[in-house]
Amino acid sequence: xxxxxxxxxxxxxxxxxxxxxxxxxxxxxxxxxxxxxxxxxxxxxxxxxxxxxxxxxxxxxxxxxxxxxxxxxxxxxxxxxxxxxxxxxxxxxxxxxxxxxxxxxxxxxxxxxxxxxxxxxxxxxxxxxxxxxxxxxxxxxxxxxxxxxxxxxxxxxxxxxxxxxxxxxxxxxxxxxxxxxxxxxxxxxxxxxxxxxxxxxxxxxxxxxxxxxxxxxxxxxx
Amino acid sequence: xxxxxxxxxxxxxxxxxxxxxxxxxxxxxxxxxxxxxxxxxxxxxxxxxxxxxxxxxxxxxxxxxxxxxxxxxxxxxxxxxxxxxxxxxxxxxxxxxxxxxxxxxxxxxxxxxxxxxxxxxxxxxxxxxxxxxxxxxxxxxxxxxxxxxxxxxxxxxxxxxxxxxxxxxxxxxxxxxxxxxxxxxxxxxxxxxxxxxxxxxxxxxxxxxxxxxxxxxxxxxxxxxxxxxxxxxxxxxxxxxx
Ligand SMILES: Nc1ncnc2c1ncn2[C@@H]1O[C@H](COP(=O)(O)OP(=O)(O)O)[C@@H](O)[C@H]1O
Ligand SMILES: [Mg+2]
Numbered sequence: 001x002x003x004x005x006x007x008x009x010x011x012x013x014x015x016x017x018x019x020x021x022x023x024x025x026x027x028x029x030x031x032x033x034x035x036x037x038x039x040x041x042x043x044x045x046x047x048x049x050x051x052x053x054x055x056x057x058x059x060x061x062x063x064x065x066x067x068x069x070x071x072x073x074x075x076x077x078x079x080x081x082x083x084x085x086x087x088x089x090x091x092x093x094x095x096x097x098x099x100x101x102x103x104x105x106x107x108x109x110x111x112x113x114x115x116x117x118x119x120x121x122x123x124x125x126x127x128x129x130x131x132x133x134x135x136x137x138x139x140x141x142x143x144x145x146x147x148x149x150x151x152x153x154x155x156x157x158x159x160x161x162x163x164x165x166x167x168x169x170x171x172x173x174x175x176x177x178x179x180x181x182x183x184x185x186x187x188x189x190x191x192x193x194x195x196x197x198x199x200x201x202x203x204x205x206x207x208x209x210x211x212x213x214x215x216x217x218x219x220x221x222x
Numbered sequence: 223x224x225x226x227x228x229x230x231x232x233x234x235x236x237x238x239x240x241x242x243x244x245x246x247x248x249x250x251x252x253x254x255x256x257x258x259x260x261x262x263x264x265x266x267x268x269x270x271x272x273x274x275x276x277x278x279x280x281x282x283x284x285x286x287x288x289x290x291x292x293x294x295x296x297x298x299x300x301x302x303x304x305x306x307x308x309x310x311x312x313x314x315x316x317x318x319x320x321x322x323x324x325x326x327x328x329x330x331x332x333x334x335x336x337x338x339x340x341x342x343x344x345x346x347x348x349x350x351x352x353x354x355x356x357x358x359x360x361x362x363x364x365x366x367x368x369x370x371x372x373x374x375x376x377x378x379x380x381x382x383x384x385x386x387x388x389x390x391x392x393x394x395x396x397x398x399x400x401x402x403x404x405x406x407x408x409x410x411x412x413x414x415x416x417x418x419x420x421x422x423x424x425x426x427x428x429x430x431x432x433x434x435x436x437x438x439x440x441x442x443x444x445x446x447x448x449x450x451x452x453x454x455x456x457x458x459x460x461x462x463x464x
Binding site: 127 | 270272294295296297298299301302303305307309310311312313322323326327371372375
């Protein structure tokens with residue numbers, strides 16, 4: 001099979017693949033940073049004292065988590081223009097990824113915060129620390145250790161999810177495979193190259209996960 | 223210093239504190255005992271407002287806790303609380319545990335706080351453990367750090383909720399020694415404990431609670447040797463046979 005493989009074409013299309021790789025990387029980074037902000041805000045709202053904020057955040061988180069990402073992408077792709085908002089495909093895609101990942105990140109952060117035992121908080125209250133001080137000195141540092149590994153997992157999911165943007169004709173990695181398929185009818189070559197490049201991204205992120213695990217995970221036992 | 227007047231508290235339907243009247247004077251050491259679930263923890267948690275109550279009056283260090291406009295931060299800063307399970311911050315060293323509140327609540331200078339923290343750790347016999355994390359300390363050592371953490375705020379009152387119940391027997395002594403010393407220095411203390419030896423040695427008064435009621439109060443020797451109520455007599459015979 002490998003004998004029939006047309007490496008010349010892969011080589012010929014390499015500049016396109018590298019552009020796709022770069023775009024996938026940029027889309028993922030930008031979406032991840034925005035999703036982190038959305039996720040932290042949504043989590044703060046979810047844990048807030050105000051019922052309305054809590055309700056809004058629950059509706060957001062649940063509706064994102066219960067519907068397919070592709071549906072969400074189409075929803076923004078076709079929905080935003082009908083609202084009179086002309087948003088280019090790339091931005092539409094980033095908005096969809098941001099809101100999607102944001103909902104998952106909100107739950108990851110919440111799990112981290114609620115994993116801190118109540119006694120820790122009571123100890124802080126008893127010594128007169130304010131809510132903000134308790135969060136900053138007691139809760140968040142302990143939550144961080146349990147939050148970072150699943151966050152990196154979510155980052156990897158986000159990279160893979162960005163492939164769906166190919167369906168609204170954003171030129172990212174997967175789209176390159178599709179181009180090779182439609183222009184030269186070489187799906188095997190195209191998608192194998194794409195897969196290998198995704199693997200490269202994965203192996204760039206993985207050591208980061210290991211490193212952060214060592215650095216940040218706080219263990220009770222030494 | 224602490225005055226309970228007809229205090230009632232309910233958890234839903236459960237009447238956890240039933241008409242509590244109690245006056246703890248400055249410098250007094252009061253031991254609170256009673257069966258599990260009788261409301262001892264709830265009682266002392268009301269004193270620093272970890273729990274609210276629905277009826278009655280409670281004055282702590284001149285502040286009226288039934289009044290909602292009190293300065294909670296100041297109230298809590300002036301009261302040390304020691305938990306059964308220590309609740310040290312596991313991501314901080316012993317010294318950091320002890321200096322966190324002085325720096326952030328009392329707003330004292332970092333350097334000054336470190337000196338203060340080391341002094342308090344030395345006082346509980348742990349000068350050499352300042353840089354250790356809680357997980358590297360034994361239970362008795364952790365509880366002593368927790369006491370130092372309370373003392374670092376220079377509190378007017380120290381509250382202890384079963385401070386030795388989670389400890390292995392061989393470590394109980396080291397924690398009680400610190401508390402005995404503290405009592406000797408005139409600290410106002412409310413201690414929930416079943417350590418009769420400690421009560422006889424330093425308590426000015428023993429209070430016996432059962433089912434949310436303050437059933438009996440008296441001098442320790444009198445209470446343990448000649449309890450007035452059957453409920454107290456039964457309870458004492460139980461802790462004696464243990
Ligand atoms: N947060 C709470 N919510 C509901 N019930 C509680 C709560 N805390 C304690 N209780 C109940 O109140 C009673 C008294 O509890 P507590 O003060 O902890 O007793 P003690 O310290 O004497 O063992 C128990 O029956 C307990 O189950
Ligand atoms: Mg208790």
